[in-house]
Amino acid sequence: MHTVWKGAISFGLVHVPVKMFSATEDKDISLRLIHRDCGTPVAYVRKCNTCEKELEWEEIVKGYEYEKGHFVLFEKDELEQLNENVTKTIEILDFVDLHEIDPIYFQKTYFLSPDQAGGNAYNLLLEAMRQSGKIGIAKISIRSKSSLAAIRTIENCLVIETIFYPDEIRAIGQVPGLPEQISVRDKELAMARMLIEQLSTAFEPAKYTDDYRGRLLDLIQHKIAGEDIKVAPEQQPTQVMDLMAALQASLESIRVTPTDPSTPEGTGGAAAGGANEAGAQRTRTAKGGTKKESVS
Known part of the structure; x- marks a missing residue:
């Protein structure tokens, strides 16, 4: 290190x-700006728009804009004294x-x-x-x-x-659109808490990965190999306006998800309770199979 x-x-x-x-x-993949016609990386130039010329580093000082277009300037030794x-x-x-x-x-x-x-x-x-x-x-x-x-x-x-x-921390009151009072339905709150309980687990950092970075690295390797890649657009989930129905379907999807062989039989399903029948009914009525749903 x-x-x-x-x-x-x-x-x-x-x-x-x-x-x-x-x-x-930082694991971000750095992509440079390239001139499409000739493949040359785009250079950034230190230029004064007033004098219309490129500048050397010794011609540049730091400044603070206290009003629009008005600056106070600082020499290097002034800042070093601080x-x-x-x-x-x-x-x-x-x-x-x-x-x-x-x-x-x-x-x-x-x-x-x-x-x-x-x-x-x-x-x-x-x-x-x-x-x-x-x-x-x-x-x-x-x-x-x-x-x-x-x-x-x-x-x-x-x-x-x-x-x-x-x-340096902005006040919560500056955030627009926050509710003045929090009001929720008891049944929806109970279902939401049940869903949180079903999704609760010990924190295991190793199981979380950067999917975008993985796809980008894979795409880079295919392009280096000269392959013509077409990326299919990701299908957007169906929007559901009924909050209770979405909660019920979410609990049902957890209940039917295959569990680890070491997990005792029935784990993950008991807490779903009365949501099972409602979720199954939604599954039967969906055309073309089970829909992937989310709350808008």
Whole structure:
């Protein structure tokens, strides 16, 4: 792994030298813009539209647009002066419970490993946090950007996750169209909760895959091989306006889905209860076989 940051964690008077590594990697497939006629990649040019000329990097400065078309400019050394007080220390400010932090705050995850002769202090912090069940809230500066961060443990590793500052989270009240009061029918709520229960399982990350990326990689390989590929449009599910009927059909589809041989017989069907007959009736009346339905 490539080291992205080196510094230390401090809590109280304890100093823990660490190295930081990205815990995730971007698996997106990069597609470039190509001139169709000659197959040449399209270049991006730094051009001033007023002077009508291409610019060198030394001719470019950063600026902030405080009004439409009006900017204040910053030289490189002015911005560097703002970083003079930036330290290489991750100072833990508080210890809190993880469940107190809403996932909306989390940004990016990094692994931390002990650096230099910091193994003993690293192990001490790791084990103390593991036994306490707490996570640390700290401040860190990475590439001149200051962030809040949460430090926690995963197995035998300290992990730091950058998190947004509170004023970076938009207020829920800004979301248009939210209901002022939540009102649902009791029967529909019971069916929805039953459906959630039927679909509930232990979280197994390995079973979730990026289907689009897989199809794109397959298409790339076929094109490299010179094959002419025609992708059939995906058939859209039938729209169902009756919410109760959709819930009943959903429960019925779970009941008739083949189960794992190791699953006790009847599991997944008992909870469907009275929905079975309603779902079967919809199946019998559908022309051309069972319809795939969804709630609009």
